[in-house]
Amino acid sequence: MEDCLPNFIFEFPTEILQRILFFSIISRLKYDEDSVRGTSRALNLRLVCTGFDALFQSALFEARLLDDIRPYGTPLSRSGTLEYWPSTRKPAAQKLWHSYLVYRVLNEVDPNVKRYVEVRGIANAICSETGGDLLQTIKDLCWLGLAHQLGNAWPLPHRRIIRGQVALTPVPAPSKNNSPDVSLLSAAAYLGCISLTKRLLESGNDPTEHDMLFPCPMEAAALAGQVATLQLCQANVPLREDKHLFYHPMLEEVPRIKGTFNFAIAGAAARGDMETLEIALRPAFLDSTTEDVPAHRGVSFEILRFAKTWEVFSRLLSFLPPGFLEESKYAEPNSSELLLHFADLGNFDIAKGLLDAGAHTRGHEWQLGMHPLWAAARQGYEDIVDLLLEYGADVNQATVLYCSTVGAAVRSGNISLVKKLLSQGGDFREEAPRGALVVENVPMLELLLDHLDAQGRISHLLAEELLELASERNMIDMWMFVAKYITLRMDVNWGSDSEVEDL
Numbered sequence: 001m002e003d004c005l006p007n008f009i010f011e012f013p014t015e016i017l018q019r020i021l022f023f024s025i026i027s028r029l030k031y032d033e034d035s036v037r038g039t040s041r042a043l044n045l046r047l048v049c050t051g052f053d054a055l056f057q058s059a060l061f062e063a064r065l066l067d068d069i070r071p072y073g074t075p076l077s078r079s080g081t082l083e084y085w086p087s088t089r090k091p092a093a094q095k096l097w098h099s100y101l102v103y104r105v106l107n108e109v110d111p112n113v114k115r116y117v118e119v120r121g122i123a124n125a126i127c128s129e130t131g132g133d134l135l136q137t138i139k140d141l142c143w144l145g146l147a148h149q150l151g152n153a154w155p156l157p158h159r160r161i162i163r164g165q166v167a168l169t170p171v172p173a174p175s176k177n178n179s180p181d182v183s184l185l186s187a188a189a190y191l192g193c194i195s196l197t198k199r200l201l202e203s204g205n206d207p208t209e210h211d212m213l214f215p216c217p218m219e220a221a222a223l224a225g226q227v228a229t230l231q232l233c234q235a236n237v238p239l240r241e242d243k244h245l246f247y248h249p250m251l252e253e254v255p256r257i258k259g260t261f262n263f264a265i266a267g268a269a270a271r272g273d274m275e276t277l278e279i280a281l282r283p284a285f286l287d288s289t290t291e292d293v294p295a296h297r298g299v300s301f302e303i304l305r306f307a308k309t310w311e312v313f314s315r316l317l318s319f320l321p322p323g324f325l326e327e328s329k330y331a332e333p334n335s336s337e338l339l340l341h342f343a344d345l346g347n348f349d350i351a352k353g354l355l356d357a358g359a360h361t362r363g364h365e366w367q368l369g370m371h372p373l374w375a376a377a378r379q380g381y382e383d384i385v386d387l388l389l390e391y392g393a394d395v396n397q398a399t400v401l402y403c404s405t406v407g408a409a410v411r412s413g414n415i416s417l418v419k420k421l422l423s424q425g426g427d428f429r430e431e432a433p434r435g436a437l438v439v440e441n442v443p444m445l446e447l448l449l450d451h452l453d454a455q456g457r458i459s460h461l462l463a464e465e466l467l468e469l470a471s472e473r474n475m476i477d478m479w480m481f482v483a484k485y486i487t488l489r490m491d492v493n494w495g496s497d498s499e500v501e502d503l
Contacts, residue, residue, distance in 0.1 A: 014055065021045060021059035029065065041440065041473070057096070061103045067114070089346035089381065094146065101142040106135075115213055119145065122187050129188075129196045137191070144190050144214050147223055147270075179205035186214035189221035189229040197229045207233035208261055215267065222267030225276050230264060234283040237261070262298045265306075269316060272308030277315060301334055305341055310353045325357055335359035343372035343388065346381040351388075361393035371397050374405050377421065380412030385420070395426040407432040415444055422451055430462055437466055437478050445478075449485055458489060 028041040042065060045056060060066070101116075105123075108116035123137040179185070185205045188196040197217070201207065207217040214220055218237075221230035264280040271277075281297050299319040307313035317324065325335035339359040342350045351372070355361075363371025373393040376384035389395070395405055402408070406428035409418045428448070436445035452458045463486045470479035 018055045018059050018062075021055055022062055025059060025063045025065060041475075057099065061100055064104075066097070066100045067104075089379075098139075098142050098146055101145055102139055105138050105142060118183070118213065122184050125184055126187055126191060126193060126196070130191075130193055132191075140191060141187055141214075144187065144220060144223075147215060147220075179209050181205050182209045182211055182217065183213045185217040186210060186220040189217040189226060189233060190214070190224045192224070192226040192229055194228055194232070197232050201232060201236040204238065206238055208237060208263060216263050218261055219263035219267035222264045222276055222280050223271055225271055225273050227276060227279060230276070230279060231284055234261070234264070234279075262300070262303060265298065265303055265316075267306075269303065269306035269312050270308055272312055274311065274315070277312060281319075301338075304338060307350060308347075310349045313350050313353065325354070325359070332362070333359070336362065340370065340372045340375060343381070343384050344375035344379060346376070346379055346384060348381075348383055348387065351384055355387070355391045361388050361391055362397070370399055370402060373397065374399055374402065374408050377405050377417065378408035378412055380409070380414035380417060382414060382417045382420070385409075385417060389424060395421055395424045403431040403435070404428045407435055410435045410441075410444055410448070411439075413439070413441060413444070415441075415447060418444065418447060422447075430465060433462065433466060434469060437469055437475070437482070438473070440475060440478055442478070442481055445481070446485070453489055458486070460490070463490070 024045055025042045028045075042060070042063075101119075104114070104116045105119045108114075108120075111117040119141055120138065123134055123141055126132065126137050126141075127134050181200050181203065182205050185197065185200040185207065187193075188200060189207070205217075210216040215223065218230065218233040221227075221233055261280075265277070268277040268280040281299075297319050299316050301324075304313060304316055304320075307316060321327075325338075326333045328334045328337065335354050335357055336359045339351060339354045339361070340363055342354065361372050363374070371393070373385060373388045373395065374397070376388060397405070403411075404427065406418060406421050406426040409421055410428075410432045433445055433448045433452075436448060449458065452462075463482065466482045467479055470476075470482060
């Protein structure tokens with residue numbers, strides 16, 4: 001594509017090229033009442049050429065496109081986030097989102113626009129206490145934000161269409177019905193600021209609370225492996241009448257259990273640090289003979305989902321009843337639901353451990369028929385796909401509302417994975433070539449059309465759908481590719497040159 005660009009474009013000053021990219025990003029977006037479309041097309045601009053790639057991030061950030069979408073990490077993520085960033089295999093996505101949050105925190109001045117200004121204020125307070133570098137502190141706190149529920153930490157504005165224009169209704173800050181400095185306490189615990197953590201705890205802040213910005217202080221400390229601040233939090237949980245902890249985006253009902261707290265266990269499990277995990281499971285201040293600490297330590301099915309390693313998973317599993325993996329409140333055993341979750345995260349070791357423990361690959365009807373092979377294919381995890389195929393996964397197992405497994409792999413952009421699934425007998429419907437067209441992946445679309453052509457399955461209907469979709473989205477190059485491809489194989493006329501120019 002770089003060869004198609006006029007040479008004089010690269011003689012422009014950097015500022016001009018960035019403005020070109022900025023307006024190119026804006027022009028590719030379409031807003032409707034509830035969402036923004038065209039993000040894939042906008043993000044594909046970075047692939048135009050090396051020179052564009054170097055300037056793309058600054059233009060993207062200036063467009064604030066990422067304010068309008070959630071950083072979905074997985075199709076199975078109930079919280080709509082990147083999940084816990086230490087546990088995932090999407091470093092490029094994590095780095096992009098983190099860089100964007102840092103950019104917004106550094107540049108936003110309106111406190112009513114999400115909570116970027118609040119993060120900067122917390123960073124200033126931390127630096128005043130520690131003398132630390134402000135930029136580095138902001139970077140650290142934005143990682144902490146990624147570890148939580150970004151959909152709430154950085155809430156989406158409500159979109160309204162007024163006279164054809166998009167209007168944004170500001171999202172109010174969460175009500176402060178908990179400890180006033182709990183977000184500052186989370187930041188201090190996460191960064192290991194012992195003196196500030198101690199002072200905030202002595203002021204009555206509850207380390208099991210949060211106000212939707214960061215994880216609760218106890219969980220933040222465990223996630224960072226800050227043993228000293230974790231122990232401070234454990235020893236300073238105030239007595240409360242209610243029996244359950246504050247809301248958590250990934251855990252369901254979380255009861256208060258003497259001497260141990262589910263949030264801390266979740267953070268330590270996501271970190272994958274056995275020393276921190278053991279402290280979370282049984283705080284050091286408890287006497288080893290204490291009898292009223294329950295044997296299960298608050299470990300549950302939901303806690304297992306946070307495990308980063310098989311060692312951590314096995315340790316957590318040891319607190320649950322024998323046969324727990326074979327049991328379930330649904331039709332399928334717990335092991336199979338967990339396999340779906342870890343296949344989606346790309347955690348090979350835990351996925352293999354579950355398969356060796358007897359988990360099957362069929363998935364769950366109550367989750368719309370989604371199955372582990374589909375989830376791994378959608379994320380482009382070729383090693384997980386190989387593992388599941390080795391254990392007998394059905395490449396053509398259907399889902400209820402989602403596309404085929406091949407179609408899921410197409411969306412991942414992993415062309416070698418798509419070839420592998422096709423070689424294993426994988427079939428697909430029209431959603432697969434449509435998916436390749438939407439993201440303007442010409443090699444992928446050509447592969448799928450070649451596969452259909454070899455089987456004599458290219459129809460006028462499919463061709464018309466692809467051309468209509470390309471026209472609807474103003475993808476002239478994709479329209480031309482499809483028209484040329486089909487014309488060479490079918491006796492059709494797709495319109496005059498003037499009709500093509502009208503796209």
